[in-house]
Amino acid sequence: DTGVSQDPRHKITKRGQNVTFRCDPISEHNRLYWYRQTLGQGPEFLTYFQNEAQLEKSRLLSDRFSAERPKGSFSTLEIQRTEQGDSAMYLCASSSGLVQTKNIQYFGAGTRLSVL
Amino acid sequence: AQSVTQLDSHVSVSEGTPVLLRCNYSSSYSPSLFWYVQHPNKGLQLLLKYTSAATLVKGINGFEAEFKKSETSFHLTKPSAHMSDAAEYFCVVSDRSNDYKLSFGAGTTVTVRA
Numbered sequence: 001d002t003g004v005s006q007d008p009r010h011k012i013t014k015r016g017q018n019v020t021f022r023c024d025p026i027s028e029h030n031r032l033y034w035y036r037q038t039l040g041q042g043p044e045f046l047t048y049f050q051n052e053a054q055l056e057k058s059r060l061l062s063d064r065f066s067a068e069r070p071k072g073s074f075s076t077l078e079i080q081r082t083e084q085g086d087s088a089m090y091l092c093a094s095s096s097g098l099v100q101t102k103n104i105q106y107f108g109a110g111t112r113l114s115v116l
Numbered sequence: 117a118q119s120v121t122q123l124d125s126h127v128s129v130s131e132g133t134p135v136l137l138r139c140n141y142s143s144s145y146s147p148s149l150f151w152y153v154q155h156p157n158k159g160l161q162l163l164l165k166y167t168s169a170a171t172l173v174k175g176i177n178g179f180e181a182e183f184k185k186s187e188t189s190f191h192l193t194k195p196s197a198h199m200s201d202a203a204e205y206f207c208v209v210s211d212r213s214n215d216y217k218l219s220f221g222a223g224t225t226v227t228v229r230a
Contacts, residue, residue, distance in 0.1 A: 004159075033217070042206050042220030043160070055215070091159065103148050103167075103216035109159040 002026075004108035006092050012114045013082055020078045021111045025094030032075050033105060034067055035091040036060065043091055049075060050097055082115045089113075118143045118214070120207045122221035129197045130229045137192040137224045139207035148216070149190040150208040151181055154223075160206070166190065177201070202228045 005024045013019050025032045030051050035043035046065070047057045051072035061067075064082075069075040079086055089112050093105040123138040141147060151163040164175025171183040177200075181192045190207060207221040 040223070042223050043218075044220070045217055048217065056217075093160075103210040103218065104150075104162070104165060105218060106162070107152075107160040109157075 004092055004094050004106055006090075006108035006111050008111055009109060010112045010114075012116065014116050015084060016081055018078065018080045019082060019113065020076055021090055021092075021113075022074060022076050023092030023108060024074045025092070026106055027073075028096065029094035029106075030072065030097045031095045031105075032069055033093040033095075034075070034077050035093065037089040037091055037110070038087075046077075079113075082113075084115045087113055087115045118147065118209045118211050118219050120209045120219060120221040122205075122207050122224050124224050125222065126225045126227070128227045128229065131199055132196050135192075135194040135197045135201065135226065137205050137207075137226070139190045139192065139221060140188050141190060141207070141209045142188065143209055143211045143213075145211040145213055148210045149181075149183060150210070150218070151175065151179070151190075151192050152206045152208060152220075154204045154206065156203075163192070163205075197226075197228050199228050199230065202226055 007022045033048040034046040037043040047067050049069040052069050064080045067077045089110045091110045093107045095105045119142045121140045149166040152160040153163050154160050164173045166173045166183045174180045179194045205224045208218050210216045210218050
């Protein structure tokens, strides 16, 4: 069990550029979640997958955001035409799909995005 | 809908003294409740979880929490604070109303004085 890994850990970009983040979940987990955390706040849900299917997108996720999990393993989160308001920590988590444990999520260290 | 309210945004304690972090929750169904800890520039680590078994839950690093349905509370305690406990703590609720997704409180920052 190598845990949830996220890449990169930090990303600095200029406003208007596109960025992509990657998340590798715990290998046997079929659920994968993305959250956004701004300074002084708790994480807010963005979207989640069961295997390759995207089950829900939060209204926080504007059209500039897209997430994929093409083979049901790793996931990518892309932000197009970044804005300064996108600056935040982006967290990925994974869990099993079993009823007993699907709500026990394990988090990666996050990707901190700074938009200049 | 589910939600949590963390009653203290900051808690400051002396090393070796007890820690109490307060959390109230709202849930229409039988909730699962969690406490996560986040150290600076680190990811979230699960401290403990309540999932309808024993109401007194023991977690890692000497923390424990008690589920009180009548008070809709899930307060986190530790008998003796250590310097390494300085971190951000999040109370989290989950239930079947939204497929067990997690809803986080705003967090409590704990500082430990030597």
